Amino acid sequence: MLEISKWKFFIVLSVCILGIYFLVPNFYNKTEVTGLPDYISKKQVNLGLDLQGGSHLLLEVDTRAVLKERSEYLVDELRSILRKNKIKYTNLGSKVKGAIVTITDQNKLGEALNSVRKGVENGIIVNSDNNKLTLSFSDQYIIDTNNQTVEQSIEVVRKRVDESGTKEPIIQKQGEDRIIVQLPGIKDPERVKSLIGRTAKLNFHLLDPTTVELAEQRGKLPPGTFKVQNADPTAYEKQFVVKKRVLLTGDRLVNAAATVDAQSGKYVVAFEFDRKGAKKFAKVTTENTYQRLAILLDDKVISAPQIREPITGGSGNISGNFSPETANDLAVLLRAGSLPAPISVLEERTVGPSLGEDSIKAGKKALKIGFVLVIIFMMIRYRLFGMIADLAIILNIVLLVSLLSLIEATLTMPGIAGIVLTIGMAVDANVLVFERIKEELKSGRSIMNSIDLGYKFAVKTILDANFTTLIAALLLFNYGSGPIKGFAVTLSIGIVTSMFTALVLTKLLVTIWIVKLKPNKIYL
Amino acid sequence: MYFNFNFYKYRKIAFVFSFFLMILSIFLFLKKNLNLGIDFKGGVMVEAKFLSEPNLLELRNNVSSSIDGNIEIQEFGEPTTVLFRIEKNSDEENEQKMIVAKLKDSLPENVDYRRVEFVGPKVGKELQIMGLKAILYSLIAMFIYIWFRFSGWQFGLGAVFALFHDVFSTLGFFALTQIEFNLASIAAILTIAGYSINDTVVVFDRIRENLVKTEIPFSELLNKSINQTLSRTIMTSLTTLLALFALFIFGGEVIKGFVSAMIWGVLVGTYSSIFIASPLIILFGFVREKKT
Numbered sequence: 146m147l148e149i150s151k152w153k154f155f156i157v158l159s160v161c162i163l164g165i166y167f168l169v170p171n172f173y174n175k176t177e178v179t180g181l182p183d184y185i186s187k188k189q190v191n192l193g194l195d196l197q198g199g200s201h202l203l204l205e206v207d208t209r210a211v212l213k214e215r216s217e218y219l220v221d222e223l224r225s226i227l228r229k230n231k232i233k234y235t236n237l238g239s240k241v242k243g244a245i246v247t248i249t250d251q252n253k254l255g256e257a258l259n260s261v262r263k264g265v266e267n268g269i270i271v272n273s274d275n276n277k278l279t280l281s282f283s284d285q286y287i288i289d290t291n292n293q294t295v296e297q298s299i300e301v302v303r304k305r306v307d308e309s310g311t312k313e314p315i316i317q318k319q320g321e322d323r324i325i326v327q328l329p330g331i332k333d334p335e336r337v338k339s340l341i342g343r344t345a346k347l348n349f350h351l352l353d354p355t356t357v358e359l360a361e362q363r364g365k366l367p368p369g370t371f372k373v374q375n376a377d378p379t380a381y382e383k384q385f386v387v388k389k390r391v392l393l394t395g396d397r398l399v400n401a402a403a404t405v406d407a408q409s410g411k412y413v414v415a416f417e418f419d420r421k422g423a424k425k426f427a428k429v430t431t432e433n434t435y436q437r438l439a440i441l442l443d444d445k446v447i448s449a450p451q452i453r454e455p456i457t458g459g460s461g462n463i464s465g466n467f468s469p470e471t472a473n474d475l476a477v478l479l480r481a482g483s484l485p486a487p488i489s490v491l492e493e494r495t496v497g498p499s500l501g502e503d504s505i506k507a508g509k510k511a512l513k514i515g516f517v518l519v520i521i522f523m524m525i526r527y528r529l530f531g532m533i534a535d536l537a538i539i540l541n542i543v544l545l546v547s548l549l550s551l552i553e554a555t556l557t558m559p560g561i562a563g564i565v566l567t568i569g570m571a572v573d574a575n576v577l578v579f580e581r582i583k584e585e586l587k588s589g590r591s592i593m594n595s596i597d598l599g600y601k602f603a604v605k606t607i608l609d610a611n612f613t614t615l616i617a618a619l620l621l622f623n624y625g626s627g628p629i630k631g632f633a634v635t636l637s638i639g640i641v642t643s644m645f646t647a648l649v650l651t652k653l654l655v656t657i658w659i660v661k662l663k664p665n666k667i668y669l
Numbered sequence: 670m671y672f673n674f675n676f677y678k679y680r681k682i683a684f685v686f687s688f689f690l691m692i693l694s695i696f697l698f699l700k701k702n703l704n705l706g707i708d709f710k711g712g713v714m715v716e717a718k719f720l721s722e723p724n725l726l727e728l729r730n731n732v733s734s735s736i737d738g739n740i741e742i743q744e745f746g747e748p749t750t751v752l753f754r755i756e757k758n759s760d761e762e763n764e765q766k767m768i769v770a771k772l773k774d775s776l777p778e779n780v781d782y783r784r785v786e787f788v789g790p791k792v793g794k795e796l797q798i799m800g801l802k803a804i805l806y807s808l809i810a811m812f813i814y815i816w817f818r819f820s821g822w823q824f825g826l827g828a829v830f831a832l833f834h835d836v837f838s839t840l841g842f843f844a845l846t847q848i849e850f851n852l853a854s855i856a857a858i859l860t861i862a863g864y865s866i867n868d869t870v871v872v873f874d875r876i877r878e879n880l881v882k883t884e885i886p887f888s889e890l891l892n893k894s895i896n897q898t899l900s901r902t903i904m905t906s907l908t909t910l911l912a913l914f915a916l917f918i919f920g921g922e923v924i925k926g927f928v929s930a931m932i933w934g935v936l937v938g939t940y941s942s943i944f945i946a947s948p949l950i951i952l953f954g955f956v957r958e959k960k961t
Contacts, residue, residue, distance in 0.1 A: 195923075490789070491791055493785065493786065494786045499783055500923075508920060508921070511920040514915040514918075515915030522908060559853055559856060570909050577901055614860075614864065616810045616814065618863065626796070629853065632853075
């Protein structure tokens with residue numbers, strides 16, 4: 146039988162109040178919300194990048210590069226171990242993830258194996274096959290190394306993004322070797338992208354006095370040197386012959402800043418080494434005065450100044466062909482440090498602020514018009530019952546938005562579409578009930594009885610029918626990315642709230658009306 | 670509104686109609702192909718708003734002189750807004766990245782870049798697989814659900830046939846209209862699938878209920894069930910369509926493709942739950958058990 150249960154009434158009332166409580170913060174902007182009194186919830190629906198404008202970048206860290214580096218380092222290690230123990234060897238070289246060597250001293254095989262095992266890092270597996278030693282990284286070693294590489298990369302990317310002045314960036318790891326960077330409200334994504342993407346490995350070498358032309362005439366480079374491109378392709382010297390030995394690296398830098406050189410009036414990047422670096426720099430510049438230094442950034446020469454006097458203060462200038470922006474960018478890169486491995490941009494989605502605003506406007510308009518149309522339509526079709534259903538739709542939107550704020554969900558344009566769609570589909574549960582009541586009335590049952598049965602029969606169908614849409618929404622959430630996830634979230638929450646409002650709220654209102662007013666005829 | 674249509678009588682016409690719809694959809698799908706967006710194909714998409722209406726032909730000449738690759742230029746929503754889609758058959762991630770910079774160089778300085786999207790070939794392939802998985806798994810999940818929920822495999826199969834019918838014809842719709850097929854389209858297809866099954870389940874629920882209640886022949890029972898649920902089917906479709914049309918007209922250009930697919934899906938989903946799913950149960954040889 147139909148009766149007004151007190152606890153149901155209480156539940157509906159508290160849900161309504163909670164709904165409004167969590168809805169309210171959304172009417173304030175971000176700064177206003179923080180100024181609200183403590184007893185008011187601060188949780189808001191976040192606007193997705195497609196609505197507030199901004200950049201979404203998916204980066205991939207080339208972890209193989211680090212493993213390759215480690216393999217080459219392992220070869221050096223192996224060489225020094227064998228030399229130290231005076232063991233003769235041949236065919237020493239690196240492989241994909243490790244190194245190999247052949248021992249030529251037949252009677253020193255055991256000693257070689259032992260000393261190598263002792264000498265190398267934990268996590269490197271040493272195997273011997275006759276006189277051939279194979280060193281390979283263990284799976285755990287590879288995983289640890291890769292994790293470390295990605296973590297370091299995230300740190301560097303974060304520093305660079307922070308330095309570029311982007312507010313509230315989100316930088317997080319995705320999968321094994323990927324990084325998601327979200328930059329809300331960014332004005333010049335190209336600049337940030339170029340900042341993020343550069344490895345920024347700074348190395349100090351000495352320039353070999355041999356010129357490229359001379360080396361080409363001789364047909365070979367002097368031993369221990371290599372050819373390096375000039376970073377500025379318009380410069381007079383296109384290529385340099387650089388000594389392979391690295392004197393100092395950018396890791397030793399403690400500060401870098403773009404300034405104007407007082408003498409030349411050109412933009413330079415002033416840098417400062419830490420104590421150890423300063424000492425080394427002083428030694429290098431003292432030993433090699435009047436020679437030319439080669440400053441390499443990502444394997445290109447950005448500057449090749451002559452050392453005019455020993456530099457003992459630990460600081461210096463890099464003068465390249467800089468504009469204010471490029472000087473500043475280089476300073477940012479040097480301060481943030483170099484990436485442990487190259488990074489490539491796999492995906493970029495940038496929405497300008499004007500499109501975001503337009504989308505919000507369009508979404509709001511569609512929401513309002515869709516809402517009004519459905520409300521009027523329901524009223525015309527079901528009269529008083531229609532109005533009750535309309536109340537349910539309103540509460541439905543309140544609950545939907547408040548739940549979205551409660552979980553601090555991100556609202557995207559497809560998400561708004563999901564809300565509008567929910568308005569259209571949320572009436573379904575009510576329609577099912579109303580049509581069922583109508584049928585029961587037609588078959589000659591009393592009003593009370595028809596309403597009671599109407600709800601009883603419709604509940605099963607409503608649950609059945611909504612479950613399938615929920616399946617679709619949940620799979621979308623699992624597989625969708627970004628904006629699509631937003632759609633899946635609003636759709637699934639909308640389904641749940643629509644079931645609640647139809648089966649609890651409207652039922653309560655209809656029951657109150659029937660029990661209190663006892664109408665002898667109802668129009669459906 | 671009470672209905673008493675003899676839907677069962679029209680099942681053959683409906684089957685023939687749907688059969689041709691399927692053939693047409695598959696034909697369009699194979700012949701015209703889906704207009705795959707950069708989400709799946711990889712490439713660069715830029716939406717740019719000019720101060721005054723640009724000459725598209727001139728633009729094309731300008732852009733194609735500095736960028737080689739497949740360039741598509743079209744008006745987007747309003748005459749001053751242009752959508753560029755550039756696709757380059759290259760697996761080199763960096764090469765694609767250069768395209769955005771080159772494009773910006775070849776356009777006037779006062780252009781407002783409303784949207785810049787770049788999807789590398791690697792991610793494009795991943796998204797393809799992800800989309801296929803999402804569709805496949807949801808179809809399987811729904812099939813299993815229906816199978817368990819309704820006794821008799823004929824119900825499950827009927828619902829799944831209707832579902833495939835709706836999904837295929839939506840793919841046909843995408844191929845015919847050449848609306849860009851992107852991640853949002855996957856969302857549209859899954860929502861349509863949910864909606865289609867939802868509609869079918871309501872009718873099936875009534876059939877199941879009537880099976881217990883009445884003794885009339887199954888074909889009559891089918892008709893009765895469809896008629897009884899018809900005003901609900903129409904009402905829900907109408908309110909959903911009202912909301913969708915509001916989105917279509919006022920919701921902005923970005924989601925227009927998504928919304929039009931949804932509109933098609935709601936129409937075809939409503940049709941299939943009435944004319945395809947239920948009559949199929951009989952076609953599959955469902956016989957009601959005699960009451961003793």
